[in-house]
Amino acid sequence: MLKSFLFLVVCFLFLQATFSKIYFQEKFDDDWEKRWVKSFPKKDEDGDGEWAVSAGKFYNDAEADKGLQTTEDAKFYTISAEMEDFSNRDKTLVLQFIVKHEQNIDCGGGYVKLIPASALDNQEDFGPNTEYNIMFGPDICGSSTKRTHVIFTHDGTNHLIKKDVKCETDEYSHLYRLVVNPDNTYSVSIDGEEKESGSLEEDWDMLPPKEIEDPEAEKPADWVDEKQIPDPEDSKPEGWDDIPAEIADPDAEKPDDWDDELDGEWEAPMIPNPEFKGEWKPKMIDNPEYKGEWEHPMIPNPDFKEDPDLYAYDSHKYLGIEIWQVKAGTIFDDFIVTDSVEEADAFAKDFESRVEGEKAMKKEQDEELKKKQEEERKAKEAEEEEEDEGIVEADDELDEEDKAEL
Numbered sequence: 001m002l003k004s005f006l007f008l009v010v011c012f013l014f015l016q017a018t019f020s021k022i023y024f025q026e027k028f029d030d031d032w033e034k035r036w037v038k039s040f041p042k043k044d045e046d047g048d049g050e051w052a053v054s055a056g057k058f059y060n061d062a063e064a065d066k067g068l069q070t071t072e073d074a075k076f077y078t079i080s081a082e083m084e085d086f087s088n089r090d091k092t093l094v095l096q097f098i099v100k101h102e103q104n105i106d107c108g109g110g111y112v113k114l115i116p117a118s119a120l121d122n123q124e125d126f127g128p129n130t131e132y133n134i135m136f137g138p139d140i141c142g143s144s145t146k147r148t149h150v151i152f153t154h155d156g157t158n159h160l161i162k163k164d165v166k167c168e169t170d171e172y173s174h175l176y177r178l179v180v181n182p183d184n185t186y187s188v189s190i191d192g193e194e195k196e197s198g199s200l201e202e203d204w205d206m207l208p209p210k211e212i213e214d215p216e217a218e219k220p221a222d223w224v225d226e227k228q229i230p231d232p233e234d235s236k237p238e239g240w241d242d243i244p245a246e247i248a249d250p251d252a253e254k255p256d257d258w259d260d261e262l263d264g265e266w267e268a269p270m271i272p273n274p275e276f277k278g279e280w281k282p283k284m285i286d287n288p289e290y291k292g293e294w295e296h297p298m299i300p301n302p303d304f305k306e307d308p309d310l311y312a313y314d315s316h317k318y319l320g321i322e323i324w325q326v327k328a329g330t331i332f333d334d335f336i337v338t339d340s341v342e343e344a345d346a347f348a349k350d351f352e353s354r355v356e357g358e359k360a361m362k363k364e365q366d367e368e369l370k371k372k373q374e375e376e377r378k379a380k381e382a383e384e385e386e387e388d389e390g391i392v393e394a395d396d397e398l399d400e401e402d403k404a405e406l
């Protein structure tokens with residue numbers, strides 16, 4: 001019994017290993033340039049930035065942590081790699097990569113695109129207007145934009161996810177993963193933690209709404225939506241209108257030098273009447289006829305049609321990066337496009353130690369810098385002190401000379 005169970009487990013693992021498929025992977029080893037094609041859509045205005053491959057300023061492993069880095073501020077970056085052309089129909093799709101904004105990014109994209117074969121005849125033509133299937137990854141600008149984009153193109157329109165999926169904004173490596181399943185569900189995780197998941201139908205407006213307002217229904221003409229009305233029982237108290245708004249100031253006195261003949265008859269100045277109550281208004285009471293807010297009745301949308309293939313694309317052939325960065329320095333690494341979450345997990349097995357190593361090296365560098373700054377500060381203080389003493393000594397000498405002259 002146990003034997004046959006173990007046999008089944010082994011078979012299952014074997015099948016999984018055999019049938020899982022990696023369509024593309026990239027670690028940016030020495031031969032990376034064979035796989036990537038740069039394009040220069042902004043060459044006319046000298047707007048394309050230079051790419052490099054670097055582990056950056058702080059890292060865990062000087063070789064393994066090398067990735068594709070943006071190097072020039074305020075430039076566009078456009079590059080793509082050819083994958084095995086595949087369809088994700090009936091399969092899971094996993095898109096995963098590392099982004100490290102080690103420059104402490106202020107504004108710039110960190111997202112990638114999956115592009116169909118039909119969108120590009122020549123990879124050098126890849127640019128901002130190239131059609132894509134899926135766009136995924138972080139986008140940061142100022143304090144207002146800190147989101148993880150998940151965009152699907154459906155019937156020629158790019159649809160943004162309706163949920164706000166925050167992205168990471170610090171200077172260390174982060175692992176972004178999008179999983180799209182054949183049951184039209186998805187999951188977004190960052191550093192192995194699921195940030196969002198659900199259904200493609202609900203979280204994007206790729207399909208028309210399931211229900212619409214009934215065009216036949218109208219708010220009845222006699223619908224009462226006034227919550228309160230003036231109390232019909234209430235009446236204006238007697239004498240309300242007889243109270244004047246202003247009265248002659250009872251404290252005013254005729255000035256001693258007032259000349260009735262010259263100045264005319266003296267009159268006390270007018271002041272606001274403290275008794276005055278303004279215009280009378282009846283008090284408000286709840287309207288007994290109130291029916292509440294009218295709600296437009298909904299009906300099923302005749303234009304809505306379930307689409308069981310919402311997740312499916314016939315061709316993903318290229319992986320492209322097409323971004324703008326104000327402050328450059330972002331490093332992309334460890335791209336994997338596969339139908340297997342297990343393969344993606346295996347590919348990311350060193351991620352945690354990578355980040356730990358980065359943090360340790362950054363801490364060391366920060367401490368070193370702090371020490372250096374402290375030493376410089378002290379040296380400067382000592383120098384200033386010496387100068388001050390020099391002035392005092394010079395003053396003393398002057399005093400001596402003065403004395404001698406006297």
Ligand SMILES: [Ca+2]
Pocket residue numbers: 027028029063064065066067333334
């Ligand atoms: Ca690498």
